[in-house]
Amino acid sequence: MxxxxxxxxxxxxxxxxxxxxxxxxxxxxxxxxxxxxxxxxxxxxxxxxxxxxxxxxxxxxxxxxxxxxxxxxxxxxxxxxxxxxxxxxxxxxxxxxxxxxxxxxxxxxxxxxxxxxxxxxxxxxxxxxxxxxxxxxxxxxxxxxxxxxxxxxxxxxxxxxxxxxxxxxxxxxxxxxxxASHWPDLHVLILVVNDSKKKVGSTSGMARSVLTSELIKYRVEKCVPQRIHSITQAIKDRDFSKFAEITMKDSNQFHAICLDTYPPCVYMNDVSHAIVNFVHEFNRNEGETKVAYTFDAGPNACLYLPEKYVKRVLAFFNHVLPNDNQNSVEYLRGTPVDIDEETEFSQYTPYERNALKYIIHTKVGDGPSIVD
Amino acid sequence: MxxxxxxxxxxxxxxxxxxxxxxxxxxxxxxxxxxxxxxxxxxxxxxxxxxxxxxxxxxxxxxxxxxxxxxxxxxxxxxxxxxxxxxxxxxxxxxxxxxxxxxxxxxxxxxxxxxxxxxxxxxxxxxxxxxxxxxxxxxxxxxxxxxxxxxxxxxxxxxxxxxxxxxxxxxxxxxxxxxASHWPDLHVLILVVNDSKKKVGSTSGMARSVLTSELIKYRVEKCVPQRIHSITQAIKDRDFSKFAEITMKDSNQFHAICLDTYPPCVYMNDVSHAIVNFVHEFNRNEGETKVAYTFDAGPNACLYLPEKYVKRVLAFFNHVLPNDNQNSVEYLRGTPVDIDEETEFSQYTPYERNALKYIIHTKVGDGPSIVD
Missing domain, CATH: 3.30.230.10 (Ribosomal Protein S5; domain 2)
Structure with a gap:
């Protein structure tokens, strides 16, 4: 020992x-x-x-x-x-x-x-x-x-x-x-948002939601059990489109519950909501669900997407959320990826510059392990 | 005739x-x-x-x-x-x-x-x-x-x-x-927010909510009937504190339902949420509920407040949402009011300048009438 x-x-x-x-x-x-x-x-x-x-x-x-x-x-x-x-x-x-x-x-x-x-x-x-x-x-x-x-x-x-x-x-x-080996193709982009707003910590925020939100009862009793069931099946089937829809709906509902809390807890900001809109607009125009968002108790977006769309989605976000550091190694962190220099996103009006701090590219992975 | x-x-x-x-x-x-x-x-x-x-x-x-x-x-x-x-x-x-x-x-x-x-x-x-x-x-x-x-x-x-x-x-x-004569003391400040974002119209937004929000069912069946009952009593009793709490909770819940819609409808922006926070902070520090917010399908705040607090609340918002036009007649519209030159709001950190376009001061009033 x-x-x-x-x-x-x-x-x-x-x-x-x-x-x-x-x-x-x-x-x-x-x-x-x-x-x-x-x-x-x-x-x-x-x-x-x-x-x-x-x-x-x-x-x-x-x-x-x-x-x-x-x-x-x-x-x-x-x-x-x-x-x-x-x-x-x-x-x-x-x-x-x-x-x-x-x-x-x-x-x-x-x-x-x-x-x-x-x-x-x-x-x-x-x-x-x-x-x-x-x-x-x-x-x-x-x-x-x-x-x-x-x-x-x-x-x-x-x-x-x-x-x-x-x-x-x-x-x-x-x-x-x-x-992880069941669906290794599932990649992740974390869009880290520039934000300075102080916010309600998640421990006190959730305590307040339990005490004051009326909608949380319905979420807990009716919505979550159904969603757990459906997303488990989507994961077993590697059905990205279904996985994505449930993920986005549950992120939205979680933030809806936070807003139904009194006083309300607000974690997403204007940039977060812009990302939500861009994801929906992108999926609609691409003709299929290529990427899904989810937001925890903060403004940063976590995007799930199949590996084959990583380059295109990154190029899209470089267009709609342009950044002065876009070409620096400090901006795109995690697993390296080449971004296609796409020019076909001109139909999308970009958001104001430098709304993001940086992006992390990663993927589904294994549990804890011993380091030799 | x-x-x-x-x-x-x-x-x-x-x-x-x-x-x-x-x-x-x-x-x-x-x-x-x-x-x-x-x-x-x-x-x-x-x-x-x-x-x-x-x-x-x-x-x-x-x-x-x-x-x-x-x-x-x-x-x-x-x-x-x-x-x-x-x-x-x-x-x-x-x-x-x-x-x-x-x-x-x-x-x-x-x-x-x-x-x-x-x-x-x-x-x-x-x-x-x-x-x-x-x-x-x-x-x-x-x-x-x-x-x-x-x-x-x-x-x-x-x-x-x-x-x-x-x-x-x-x-x-x-x-x-x-x-209106039952509670003529009830005044209103409309904080018109600078905003250029295109948004989902309310007709299509509410249709989408009915189709896709799971929480809306619970709101309609359980929450609204209780709230109608309670706020009617608060109005009959001229109980501002109770009126204010129900008003703020229902505004928050309405926007929660919009967020639970798929794709979500977002009407409030960062400035709107800053106003919400300021109202809660102000009421807490003043030791009583002096003002209530409500937001329709847009970013502007409508504040309800007893007439006696209008000057103080205006002075507060001039401190926390400072504006270059603050002293112009174009900025404070509607029924004229003198704003106390308060200096005691230094404990509150102001939001960025010029977040508001202007403010309208009005009050509860009568129904339609013939103009002679």
Whole structure:
């Protein structure tokens, strides 16, 4: 048994959104959600954990800065993993007694507006599981207690977070619908929007929605179960057009619920809505659904699209959202791609220049893994 | 019986929104709506109708420009009024046989983004009713066939448009909840937002919502009936705080339904949402609800507020939405008001300059009337 382990864990982007808890403490959601895990080659958290008899206290360093280990969510994750390892005798009691040092970092800037807590807590919990000999199937509920959507980053590919019905949350876990290898053709463009507006954090935003939105009840009871069912089938069939439509509708409905909250939570801005319009206009004019948008609790767009359309869609967005840095390596990040120098988009009136900060190109990917 | 009549009719702004038809042809709504009629002293349509045996054809001039009389909605209104007058023998058959000339204009620019079709059709139908001897109580369903919300402009004060249940729409009429004199203290500020974005028209927008929004069903069945009941009581009690909360929640829910539409309809922009945030921040810091917002199918805010807060709220918005023309008569239109030169709003960070075009100050007012 090694006393040190380094792992990486992926970011995930929901296509059926998680919004609203039935238990704040245990982080139990009011509806199932479903996400696509993104490739760790482009975006990931990386965590090293070392356990040593010489350590006098637990320590955690996040992105190079020492943080307080006594954070409730961190402590809870560590203690639950140790408890489970003790119960299942998956490692020695000595090892469990050692203090630990955690060093964690993201390879993407916080400014990208990506849910770094999902990959971060998945990484922490997966690293602890590796250290103490637990299996992947035993830990998604613990990752969930760090940050709800972190449970979905425990698996690669297409992942459903089942809300569960038990009061203790034991059945509120993530399950893999299909691995990344099922649909490797599914690529992703993240359009990072220039935005300075302060906004309502997602924890307080969703609490407010549960308390004040009247429409959220209908979403949770009627809409989400149907959508989970339909999009699961679309994923199994690799039916991009159906997958895209449900994804876009659910993103819109999630933001509708935020707007129906009192006072309202507004995460999308004028640029976000311009992107929505451009996607619909593009799909309509191309005669088929080539790209789908989804927006989390922020203004950035996450676009899903089949690999064969990446060049064309990038050329389209370079036309409609022109940027002074368009040809710099800093502007198009992630997996390299040649952009066709298209000239046929003149029918579309561009939005004002420099509305985007940069674009990340990535794809569906695998779950957490050990770094040698 | 005169052969010529000139009338004016008011604008109305809904506090419980009309969105969605059950019958496109008859303009029958899927839910009740409720509005406040605004004073004709500041905003109105004005229509002169003359009937004369010498006229060889019907003519209509709108805002100084001759338009086609054979517009379906105009023809329908004229024919229904004549039919009703004939049935009730409210005027001579000779008069009904004469061709008419209609001259109609609004005293507010279309750019104000106000629903000029509501005051315009109310004015046309009220003028015809005056000409042919019909009563106010007999014409709101006919105004509705011109433009749905026009039926609410047939009355002053606080007006409910009852959706009705009959297939022929005979019971889809407006009724007055309370006259303007019941709550004359209720003032209005219309913040006209600088915006150039083309948007989905409300007729096609609401048709798309009925077809594609899943949440609209719940709104119509559960939310609106409760809100109509509660806001009617708030109006009867002159309970501004309750009136304000329901008004703001229903505006938000209406825009949530628009966003839940596929493809989504987006009417509010970043400036609109900034106004929403400022209103909530202001009310919270003032320790009471002093002002409420509502947004129709466009970016402009309509603010309701008790008269005693008008100066302070104007001073607040001059601070948070500063404008180069702030001190010009062109900027603050409608009923004149002195703005206190307040300096105590420094705690609020202003939005970017010149986000507004201008502001109109008005109040609750009476229904259509004859101009001598």
């Amino acid at each position: 090694q006393n040190s382990v380094t792992v990486i864990a992926p970011v995930n982007i929901a296509v059926i959104k998680y919004w609203g808890k039935r238990n704040e403490q245990l982080i139990l959601p009011i509806n199932d959600s479903l996400s696509v895990t993104l490739s760790t080659a482009d975006l990931c958290s990386k965590t090293t954990i070392t356990a040593d008899p010489s350590y006098e206290e637990n320590k955690i360093v996040l992105n190079g800065k020492e943080e307080n280990f006594d954070n409730e969510r961190i402590t809870r994750c560590v203690e639950m993993i140790k408890h489970r390892a003790l119960e299942s005798e998956s490692c020695s009691k000595e090892l469990l007694a050692y203090k630990i040092h955690v060093d964690s970092e993201n390879n993407f800037p916080t400014a990208a507006g990506l849910a770094s807590s999902a990959s971060g807590y998945a990484c922490l919990v997966y690293a602890l599981a590796q250290l103490y000999g637990l299996k992947k199937q035993e830990i998604s509920d613990i990752a969930r207690m760090g940050s709800g959507s972190a449970c979905r980053s425990i698996y690669g590919g297409f992942v459903q977070w089942q809300k569960g019905v038990q009061l203790d949350g034991k059945d509120s876990i993530a399950v893999q619908i299909a691995p | 005169q052969n010529s009549v000139t009338v004016i009719a008011p604008v109305n702004i809904a506090v419980i929104k009309y969105w969605g038809k059950r019958n496109e042809q008859l303009i029958l709504p899927i839910n009740d709506s409720l509005s406040v009629t605004l004073s004709t002293a500041d905003l109105c349509s004005k229509t002169t109708i003359t009937a004369d045996p010498s006229y060889e054809e019907n003519k209509i001039v709108l805002n100084g420009k001759e338009e086609n009389f054979d517009n379906e909605r105009i023809t329908r209104c004229v024919e229904m009024i004549k039919h009703r007058a004939l049935e009730s023998e409210s005027c001579s058959k000779e008069l009904l046989a004469y061709k008419i000339h209609v001259d109609s204009e609004n005293n507010f620019p279309t750019a104000a983004g106000l629903a000029s079709s509501a005051s315009g059709y109310a004015c046309l139908v009220y003028a015809l009713a005056q000409l042919y001897g019909l009563k106010k109580q007999e014409i709101s369903d006919i105004a509705r066939m011109g433009s749905g919300s026009a039926c609410r402009s047939i009355y002053g004060g606080f007006v409910q448009w009852q959706k009705g249940v009959q297939l022929d729409g005979k019971d889809s009429i407006a009724v007055q909840i309370a006259p």
